[in-house]
Amino acid sequence: MEKIKKSDALLIVDVQNDFCPGGTLAVAEGDQIVPIINNIQEKFPLVVATQDFHPAEHGSFAANHAGKKTGEFIELAGLTQILWPVHCVQGSQGGDFHPDLNRGQRMKVFQKGKNPEVDSYSGFFDNARRGDTGLSEYLRSQGIERVFVCGLALDYCVKFTAMDAESLGFETFVISDATRAVNLSPGDGSKALGEMKQKGIKILTSKDL
Ligand code: VGL
Numbered sequence: 001m002e003k004i005k006k007s008d009a010l011l012i013v014d015v016q017n018d019f020c021p022g023g024t025l026a027v028a029e030g031d032q033i034v035p036i037i038n039n040i041q042e043k044f045p046l047v048v049a050t051q052d053f054h055p056a057e058h059g060s061f062a063a064n065h066a067g068k069k070t071g072e073f074i075e076l077a078g079l080t081q082i083l084w085p086v087h088c089v090q091g092s093q094g095g096d097f098h099p100d101l102n103r104g105q106r107m108k109v110f111q112k113g114k115n116p117e118v119d120s121y122s123g124f125f126d127n128a129r130r131g132d133t134g135l136s137e138y139l140r141s142q143g144i145e146r147v148f149v150c151g152l153a154l155d156y157c158v159k160f161t162a163m164d165a166e167s168l169g170f171e172t173f174v175i176s177d178a179t180r181a182v183n184l185s186p187g188d189g190s191k192a193l194g195e196m197k198q199k200g201i202k203i204l205t206s207k208d209l
Pocket residue numbers: 014019052084121152153154155156157158
């Protein structure tokens with residue numbers, strides 16, 4: 001069991017329609033984490049969400065590169081970039097939070113992926129680490145020392161957010177039953193868990209809270 005303290009925050013990563021079944025970048029069982037996340041929210045003194053929030057011309061969309069398909073690679077912001085289907089476009093229904101996700105008054109939202117020139121998996125920084133969403137500063141201003149990460153997708157935005165949290169000096173936990181992986185390659189989800197453990201991130205389940 002992990003007793004929740006006043007200096008703990010729950011980070012809900014990208015629980016948006018396009019990452020749930022029926023969405024353009026659907027994660028299998030992505031919607032099944034919603035009731036779990038709703039149940040644990042009330043235990044935390046602070047709950048923060050991230051939202052993938054792309055302009056239609058975003059460079060990570062295969063559709064914006066003539067002759068390229070989803071899953072192929074290009075160079076973007078000097079980094080190798082995998083190409084995605086169009087997803088989480090600003091103002092679209094796919095970019096909205098899952099309708100069943102509880103969103104209390106307290107829940108501040110940090111949007112990412114707004115710059116078309118670079119992708120942004122982490123809720124803290126873009127992939128080139130040039131842009132900062134302000135999440136780290138906000139958590140510190142609220143006296144947060146430990147973060148518990150959940151949401152979508154385990155092998156991309158959850159992993160990058162947890163890795164950055166840990167490297168920024170927050171004690172970091174991932175709630176394994178409150179996340180699901182895209183698994184573009186089979187096993188990506190378990191690989192992500194292994195990489196995170198190696199960095200000192202702790203893995204627990206909602207029942208441990
Ligand atoms: C994500 C791929 C592209 C995620 C966002 O939220 O995990 N994955 N954009």
